[in-house]
Amino acid sequence: xxxxxxxxxxxxxxxxxxxxxxxxxxxxxxxxxxxxxxxxxxxxxxxxxxxxxxxxxxxxxxxxxxxxxxxxxxxxxxxxxxxxxxxxxxxxxxxxxxxxxxxxxxxxxxxxxxxxxxxxxxxxxxxxxxxxxxxxxxxxxxxxxxxxxxxxxxxxxxxxxxxxxxxxxxxxxxxxxxxxxxxxxxxxxxxxxxxxxxxxxxxxxxxxxxxxxxxxxxxxxxxxxxxxxxxxxxxxxxxxxxxxxxxxxxxxxxxxxxxxxxxxxxxxxx
Numbered sequence: 001x002x003x004x005x006x007x008x009x010x011x012x013x014x015x016x017x018x019x020x021x022x023x024x025x026x027x028x029x030x031x032x033x034x035x036x037x038x039x040x041x042x043x044x045x046x047x048x049x050x051x052x053x054x055x056x057x058x059x060x061x062x063x064x065x066x067x068x069x070x071x072x073x074x075x076x077x078x079x080x081x082x083x084x085x086x087x088x089x090x091x092x093x094x095x096x097x098x099x100x101x102x103x104x105x106x107x108x109x110x111x112x113x114x115x116x117x118x119x120x121x122x123x124x125x126x127x128x129x130x131x132x133x134x135x136x137x138x139x140x141x142x143x144x145x146x147x148x149x150x151x152x153x154x155x156x157x158x159x160x161x162x163x164x165x166x167x168x169x170x171x172x173x174x175x176x177x178x179x180x181x182x183x184x185x186x187x188x189x190x191x192x193x194x195x196x197x198x199x200x201x202x203x204x205x206x207x208x209x210x211x212x213x214x215x216x217x218x219x220x221x222x223x224x225x226x227x228x229x230x231x232x233x234x235x236x237x238x239x240x241x242x243x244x245x246x247x248x249x250x251x252x253x254x255x256x257x258x259x260x261x262x263x264x265x266x267x268x269x270x
Contacts, residue, residue, distance in 0.1 A: 009094040021101035023057035037063040044072035108208040123199030126161040127208040156247035186229035193237035
């Protein structure tokens, strides 16, 4: 039996027809602590992700494994396949996330590992981030609550944690399970709620990730479905009646606004 490596963290990255974006993101990954690795889950890309091409594009200083799914299964199944692989093949203290084409500040992973290790009760941490439209050059800042109590309150209104910024404690997967199904387009929001019920959550108040605004992406193209999924998440996981009501009212307002106007308001607020 092969010896499972003992890692500080594993970076989980789903990829579908975006090998160039994967390479671009990996070029920004930096960590000065102990061993870590990247698991790229190829979710049935038309042209399979090539480990050799990735290593050529980023150099040999980072271990990258590619888990190939023969058919496209969607991000929830791809993420869960990745988590199952991690639990079977690795001993890793934390799992981090990043999406193809998003980029990291060089200090991101050092700061997140330090933050998680400094508080054993912390099960999930994110960072503030920029959203950038590479077509126009415009960007806006995503700023959130920082403390556990304020994050919980804010989660009724929006997903505080931007998925590509998070790191969570691998040991919690035994209690939470993987990304919940039945919340398509909001599976991360549901997963973060499950983590909140098993420990403290936190936020690093620094802009350590830049996320791509992709108007052809899944979230932007399925605004109504995503808001409906977020409604189901708050309904399923929320416990405060008053905060639920406020969250539902905000979601109803967002449902009525055009996608372009919502994006404009976010940029204006930032």
